[in-house]
Amino acid sequence: xxxxxxxLDDMEMCxxxxxCKFIPLLNIRYHEYAAIxxxxxxxxxxxxxxxxxxxxxxxxxxxxxxxxxxxEKVAYSxxxxxxxxVSCSFGMDMHVFEPILELRFQLARDGFxxxxxxxxxxxxxxxxxxxxxxYKGQWAREIGARVGSGQVYLYIGCLIESDPHxxxxxxxxxxxxxxxxxxxxxxxxxxxxxxxxxYQMGFEREFVDHAERLGAYWNSLDVRLVVAFCPHCYWALKxxxxxYGVHLRPRILHVTEFVEELLQRGELYxxxxxxxxxxxTYHDPCKLGRLSEPWIPWQGEKxxxxxxxxxxxxxxxxxxxxxxxxxxxxxxYAGVTFLEMPRTREYAWCCGSGGGIWLSDPExxxxxxxxxxxEAKATGAEILATACPWCRSLLSKASAALGNPVQVLDVLELxxx
Amino acid sequence: MALPKEAFRELEDxxxxxxxxxxxxxxxxxxxxxxxxxxxxxxxxxxRAIVLVCNKYKIPFRxxxxxxxxxxxxxxLLLDLRRMNRIIEINERNLYAVVEPYVxxxxxxxxxxxxxxxxxxxxxxxxxxxxxxxxxxLDQSTSADDRNYLAVEWVTxxxxxxxxxxxxxxxxxxxxxxxxxxxxALISGAVPPGVTPGVITKAAIKxxxxxxxxxxxxxxxxxxxxxxxxxxxxFVRYYWFPDVDRMLEAEARIGESEIALELMGFNxxxxxxxxxxxxxxxxxxxxxxxxxxxxxGFLVILGGLSEADLSYKRKVLEMIVxxxxxxxxxxxxxxxxxxxxxxxxxxxxxxxxxxxxAGGAFRSIPVMxxxxxVARWAVGAAEAKRSLIARGLVVDDxxxxxxxxxxxxxLGKTEIFCRYDPRDPEAAEAVEQWYTExxxxxxxxGYFANFMLPWEKIRTSVGPRLCNFHIWWEEVMxxxxxxRLTTSSPLV
Numbered sequence: 001x002x003x004x005x006x007x008l009d010d011m012e013m014c015x016x017x018x019x020c021k022f023i024p025l026l027n028i029r030y031h032e033y034a035a036i037x038x039x040x041x042x043x044x045x046x047x048x049x050x051x052x053x054x055x056x057x058x059x060x061x062x063x064x065x066x067x068x069x070x071x072e073k074v075a076y077s078x079x080x081x082x083x084x085x086v087s088c089s090f091g092m093d094m095h096v097f098e099p100i101l102e103l104r105f106q107l108a109r110d111g112f113x114x115x116x117x118x119x120x121x122x123x124x125x126x127x128x129x130x131x132x133x134x135y136k137g138q139w140a141r142e143i144g145a146r147v148g149s150g151q152v153y154l155y156i157g158c159l160i161e162s163d164p165h166x167x168x169x170x171x172x173x174x175x176x177x178x179x180x181x182x183x184x185x186x187x188x189x190x191x192x193x194x195x196x197x198x199y200q201m202g203f204e205r206e207f208v209d210h211a212e213r214l215g216a217y218w219n220s221l222d223v224r225l226v227v228a229f230c231p232h233c234y235w236a237l238k239x240x241x242x243x244y245g246v247h248l249r250p251r252i253l254h255v256t257e258f259v260e261e262l263l264q265r266g267e268l269y270x271x272x273x274x275x276x277x278x279x280x281t282y283h284d285p286c287k288l289g290r291l292s293e294p295w296i297p298w299q300g301e302k303x304x305x306x307x308x309x310x311x312x313x314x315x316x317x318x319x320x321x322x323x324x325x326x327x328x329x330x331x332x333y334a335g336v337t338f339l340e341m342p343r344t345r346e347y348a349w350c351c352g353s354g355g356g357i358w359l360s361d362p363e364x365x366x367x368x369x370x371x372x373x374x375e376a377k378a379t380g381a382e383i384l385a386t387a388c389p390w391c392r393s394l395l396s397k398a399s400a401a402l403g404n405p406v407q408v409l410d411v412l413e414l415x416x417x
Numbered sequence: 418m419a420l421p422k423e424a425f426r427e428l429e430d431x432x433x434x435x436x437x438x439x440x441x442x443x444x445x446x447x448x449x450x451x452x453x454x455x456x457x458x459x460x461x462x463x464x465r466a467i468v469l470v471c472n473k474y475k476i477p478f479r480x481x482x483x484x485x486x487x488x489x490x491x492x493x494l495l496l497d498l499r500r501m502n503r504i505i506e507i508n509e510r511n512l513y514a515v516v517e518p519y520v521x522x523x524x525x526x527x528x529x530x531x532x533x534x535x536x537x538x539x540x541x542x543x544x545x546x547x548x549x550x551x552x553x554x555l556d557q558s559t560s561a562d563d564r565n566y567l568a569v570e571w572v573t574x575x576x577x578x579x580x581x582x583x584x585x586x587x588x589x590x591x592x593x594x595x596x597x598x599x600x601x602a603l604i605s606g607a608v609p610p611g612v613t614p615g616v617i618t619k620a621a622i623k624x625x626x627x628x629x630x631x632x633x634x635x636x637x638x639x640x641x642x643x644x645x646x647x648x649x650x651x652f653v654r655y656y657w658f659p660d661v662d663r664m665l666e667a668e669a670r671i672g673e674s675e676i677a678l679e680l681m682g683f684n685x686x687x688x689x690x691x692x693x694x695x696x697x698x699x700x701x702x703x704x705x706x707x708x709x710x711x712x713x714g715f716l717v718i719l720g721g722l723s724e725a726d727l728s729y730k731r732k733v734l735e736m737i738v739x740x741x742x743x744x745x746x747x748x749x750x751x752x753x754x755x756x757x758x759x760x761x762x763x764x765x766x767x768x769x770x771x772x773x774x775a776g777g778a779f780r781s782i783p784v785m786x787x788x789x790x791v792a793r794w795a796v797g798a799a800e801a802k803r804s805l806i807a808r809g810l811v812v813d814d815x816x817x818x819x820x821x822x823x824x825x826x827x828l829g830k831t832e833i834f835c836r837y838d839p840r841d842p843e844a845a846e847a848v849e850q851w852y853t854e855x856x857x858x859x860x861x862x863g864y865f866a867n868f869m870l871p872w873e874k875i876r877t878s879v880g881p882r883l884c885n886f887h888i889w890w891e892e893v894m895x896x897x898x899x900x901r902l903t904t905s906s907p908l909v
Contacts, residue, residue: 012840015773016448018483018544022523024639025543025766029632031504031524044436044457044499045443046484052446059445070440090640091769093696306776306812306837306844309696316695319639346639 001204004061004106007099011058013308019091020050020084023347033342033375036083038350038368047074050084050096057103072112075104077364079357080200081286081350086319093308093316097291101204108202114360117201124198129210131158131193139167140186145174150183152258153223153250155237157230158193159389166389170229172416173255180268185223192217194228194236196287201356208244215246226250227258231288231388242295254288256326256387256411263333280336280414281381281406282327283372283395284348285388290319319346327387327411334415339379349375352398353390369398377405384408420453420494424474428494431466432456436500448484451491459500461570461578461618467496468576468616477902480616482518482546496616504528505619511591512624513567516547518617525622526764527632535627537565540832542768548620552785552830554762556823557672557680559625561830562785563601567621568593571604574615574898590621603893614894614903628678628720633760640694644756650721652731653755655688655746656738657714661796664713665789667741671717672826674737676730678720679762682821685710686814688746690770692757699775702748707815710746715821716758772836775812780848781834782856784865788822788829794864795820798833798855805835805851810844812836 019025021037028034035041040049047056056074059065078100085097107113123132139161140146145154154174160166177184192214199207218226218237226248228234234254241248253261262268284290296315303309324345331338343349352358352368373395376384384399384406386392396408420428420439429437439454447455453476458464464480471478471494479489480496489495502519509532514525522536523543529535537560539545540553552561559565568584568591579600583589586597594601604613628650635642647653658664664682671677683691686703693699717734721727737743748754761767772779782798784791795818803816812835820831835851837844856867866879880887894901 009840013773013777015769015777016485017542017769017773018485019769022521022544024642025523026633026635026642026760026764028523028527028543031520031528034521034524034527044497045438045446045455046497046499047443047446049446052443055446055449056442059449065442065445068440068442070438071442074443086639090642091767092774305809306841307696307700308775308777308838309700313695313697320641322638324638 001208002102004057004099004102007095007102008058008061009302009308010095011054011061011099013092013094014051014054016051016055017091018049018051020088020096022087023083023343024087024090027347030342036087036343036347036349038079038081038352038371039077042364042367043077048077050088050100053078053100053103054096057099060103060106067107067110067112069112072107072114075107075112076114076117076202076355076360077357078104078355079350079352079368080355082291082317082319083286083347083350085317086290086346089316089318093314095316097317104202105204109205113202116360117356120201120356120359121198121203121206124193125206129192129195129213131161131187131191133158133162135162135164136189136191137161137186139170140174142167143171143174145184145186147188148185150185151222151224152182152184153221153226154184154186155226155228155233156187157228157233157389159393160229163389163393166392169389169410169412173259173412176268176416180262182262182267194230194233196232196236196240197356199236199240200354207240211241211244211246214241215248219249221250223250225258226252227255228252229255229389231285231292232390235287235291238292239295242297254292254323254326254387256288256330257323259412259415260326260329263330278336278382279339279380280331280383280385281339281341281376281379282331282411283341283351283376283384283386283391284324284345285386285391286348286350286354288327288387289322289324289348290346292323293317293319293321322346327385330411330415331385334411334417336383336414339381341375341379343375351386351391351394353394358390358394365394366398366401369394370402373399373402373406381406383414385411385414387411420476421474424470424476425454427470428454428456428467431463431470432458447495448487448489450489450493452489452495453492455495455497457497457500461572464496464572464616464618465576465578467494468572468574471902472575472900475900475902479903480518482548483521483544485541485545498616501618506590507532507534508590509534513590513621514547514624515590515619515621517619518546518548520547521545522547522549523764523766529624530627530629531631533627534624535559536622536624537561538765540765540768542765547622548617552783552823554679554681554765556821556830557677557825560623561823561828564824565623566593566601567591567623568597569604569617569621570619571600571613572616572618574903584621593621603897614898628722629763633764635760642760643753644760647752647755647759650724650727651759652719652721652727652734653717653749653758655683655714655716655749655758656743657685657710657712657746658741658743659712661713661792663741663743664715665792667737667743668715668788668822669826670737670741671734672822674733675825676719676733677717677825679718680715680821681762682713682715682819684713684814684817684819685746686812686817687771687819688716688749688758690774691761691767692754693770696774699770703813706746706748713817714743714746716762718759718762772834775836776838778839779834779836780852781832782852782867783830783832784859785828785830786865788820788826788831791829791831791864792818792820794859794862795831795833797858801851801855802833802835805847808847810837810841810847
């Protein structure tokens with residue numbers, strides 16, 4: 001745990017150029033699809049942009065301001081989508097996402113946190129970090145999938161577990177795996193939650209405690225591969241645990257990476273039939289895309305001299321190595337007519353479900369999702385595919401609210417239709 | 418200084434409670450200034466009403482567009498024009514676009530390229546407002562500064578709405594200088610104070626022909642974007658010359674022949690900053706190339722309307738370069754580097770790499786004026802910069818300046834800056850001293866006057882050397898802003 005002050009120099013590097021508000025400038029092709037930050041788009045005051053949050057973070061770190069409810073609103077209306085980090089780091093060498101997270105952590109520690117988030121944390125602690133859903137494992141029982149029958153562990157995540165409408169996604173894959181003769185295991189009753197939501201809500205200390213439990217759990221299993229269906233789980237296991245020094249023995253893959261590998265090796269086949277005739281676009285989930293780059297530990301110090309440069313060179317998370325190709329290749333296997341949205345890959349517009357805002361401000365989350373649905377529709381697509389249950393859920397609701405201009409589906413639903 | 422409660426209520430009634438804030442915790446995001454409040458007007462009517470409230474309660478006010486930089490007095494009411502972000506019209510027949518203040522150059526440019534049109538983009542970058550006054554990479558073929566403004570809609574400091582040129586007479590945007598009222602020097606002049614009192618709420622921007630595609634088909638993932646191949650009918654090179662005289666001669670002849678889409682007098686360090694993706698990469702590449710470049714130079718981009726047109730322009734360019742003893746910077750013969758320079762220097766998307774990335778700050782002396790005259794001053798300013806480089810206080814860029822011809826060279830722009838770490842007090846002090854000494858030298862030796870000074874300093878030291886312009890300017894201000902509520906409002 002580093003604290004806000006550790007990023008003071010980064011925060012003071014902000015030159016207020018406003019690049020954090022837009023997709024990387026050279027990729028702007030439309031006036032209406034230039035924005036990257038949902039928060040500043042909605043509230044307009046500069047403090048709701050990444051640059052504004054860095055300015056405020058620096059002032060807070062230096063004791064120039066004291067937290068209040070306005071500051072809580074500023075910090076907690078960020079979707080933690082990471083788009084600002086991508087756009088800023090096209091031109092600058094500085095951390096953006098990390099200090100914004102730290103701002104949230106500090107406010108949470110000081111008691112400035114939405115009530116809904118406090119309630120979530122209380123529930124999380126009450127159930128000792130276990131997945132909290134009355135339907136736990138029911139998706140698997142329905143199709144007869146069993147615990148402990150393979151080296152590949154399907155980690156479904158809380159949202160799919162708790163929403164019967166989403167069970168179809170792991171059920172389709174399980175069915176194909178079986179048909180392909182590939183064994184797998186599913187989570188037991190005491191399967192732990194990944195903790196990604198807790199973390200995004202600002203409860204860093206609580207997440208760190210939970211991370212140890214996660215490490216112990218995953219390293220105690222006799223599995224070689226964990227397949228995360230939810231990008232939030234994937235982010236937690238692949239990135240956050242590494243960030244806090246918890247090493248996992250099993251390999252971690254997102255389900256799209258797993259399926260793509262099998263398809264490339266010829267071990268799975270697409271069952272897509274009719275749907276491929278329809279035009280499809282793809283929404284990159286933030287946690288699977290730009291935020292899923294491997295965590296590179298770094299320790300060092302600033303090099304003497306006028307440059308903001310470090311020894312050893314400091315790595316920046318610019319979105320370069322996110323998972324962008326695997327879901328697109330799956331769509332290619334599915335044979336769809338693929339149409340790219342103007343804001344795509346590392347500079348995709350967030351669906352609105354990041355940062356816990358789905359819980360604290362559902363109206364705001366829906367406003368963001370509706371913008372994405374409109375963007376998808378403008379490509380001429382009839383289907384908006386994604387690879388995250390959170391994105392799928394929220395975008396589906398948004399599409400319904402707009403009169404269903406597009407059908408929202410998971411890429412696996414398209415592949416295994 | 419807080420607003421009177423009645424004033425706050427009246428402002429709130431104008432913009433709605435969600436568009437006004439006086440919360441002190443948001444002020445660090447606004448230039449670290451204790452503004453009386455920040456308001457987000459959404460229309461000219463709202464701005465006019467706000468200005469009337471300011472006059473009623475004697476509240477000083479300023480407006481910002483995209484708001485990169487600015488210095489403001491505490492207690493000012495800040496009008497953040499972010500909600501005014503509409504492209505009102507792109508008139509392809511009469512070659513102008515009408516925009517509100519928060520339309521960025523990147524957005525406008527994107528829409529223009531689809532129509533085979535183009536606009537001037539300031540060196541600050543396409544992240545800035547399309548209303549920004551200034552200079553940049555494309556000045557050679559798209560003019561610069563206020564010369565691209567046509568009709569303008571302006572709210573005066575006392576709350577009158579003025580529409581200049583044809584807009585004021587017949588409601589058309591095609592000219593700002595008559596028929597109808599022409600107030601160019603007053604509201605958008607490059608002459609002192611070079612800023613607009615009041616608020617510009619819409620402006621028509623002059624457009625030009627764009628010889629390229631509707632968009633660059635950029636490949637790769639941030640920050641490693643690239644073009645797979647250079648588009649047809651484009652040519653990109655960087656040339657250096659043995660001395661300033663020969664560079665200026667080449668620049669002038671290229672201007673006279675009207676062949677260049679872009680002529681940007683980058684120094685080597687700026688070329689390198691543009692094409693590298695981190696400080697480490699930049700420093701390494703600069704060290705590799707610095708011995709190759711033995712004098713000042715410039716980047717040239719040619720854009721042909723056809724293969725034959727490009728061929729002609731290229732022949733002219735190469736002849737001029739040969740006759741002025743120019744040399745190609747070898748790395749710019751690499752098509753990948755050419756592609757990077759083409760996309761970065763037409764979309765002007767990497768300015769922060771050239772300026773802020775290195776140390777977090779830069780101090781610049783930009784001068785609009787006769788190119789060959791100001792370049793001679795810049796030679797001395799560059800020499801002075803070298804001593805700061807030697808002391809390790811500013812980033813090593815060889816101690817060079819940069820600049821370019823405007824409108825194919827009959828005007829010019831010259832600039833020099835020091836990049837440094839503002840957290841280093843010794844560096845900050847040394848850079849400030851360099852800035853003060855070099856601008857003072859420019860004034861004393863008759864090169865130019867620096868207007869980026871407090872008004873009091875301009876009155877006492879600059880005005881008397883420039884026909885006492887400050888006296889009549891103050892008389893004008895007595896009429897248009899008698900309460901002195903808006904000292905200046907640069908379009909940042």
